[in-house]
Amino acid sequence: RYEGRKDFAVIMQPFFRNTLLPLDGNGKPDLSFFAADCFHFSARGYAEMAMALWNNMLEPVGEKQTYNNFTHDRSKLKCPNPEKPFLSTLRNSGFRNSDLNLEKSEPSVPYWAVVVAVAVGVLAGSF
DSSP: OOTTOSSOOOOOOOTTTTOOOOBOTTSSBOGGGBOTTSSSBOHHHHHHHHHHHHHHHHSOTTOOOOOOOOOOOGGGOOOOOSSOOSOOOHHHHTSSOSSOOOOOOOOSSOHHHHHHHHHHHHHHHHO
16 A cells, blocks of 8 residues: 555564563563563563564564564664664565556455355354
C-alpha cells in the first residue's frame, strides 16, 4: 500500500518473533523482567524490548534479528553510522528494487473462494 511513497514506509520489526522466556542463573524464569501480574513487562523488560525494537529499525530489511536475548547489556544497543545514518526501509535496504511496479493486479485467490472456505470451516467446526 505504501511502497510507492518516498516519504512514508511501513516495515515489520520481527525482534519478538523467536524470543524465549528469560531465565535466571538457576534455569527458572527471571521474574525481574515481568510486572507483578507475571504477564506484562516490568521497567527492565520494557527496556529490553525498546532496545530490541531500536536495533531492528536500524537493521536492513531481510537481515533483521528475530529474537531478543535478554542480556541486560547496554552495549548491544546499535547506533546509526555514517554509511547508514537512517532507519532501514525496503527502499534504502536494497531488499527490493527502488523502481517499483505498482500496477493493480488481480488477487491470487478470488474473494468468493475465501467466503466458501469460511462457510465450510464454520459448518465443519459446528459438527
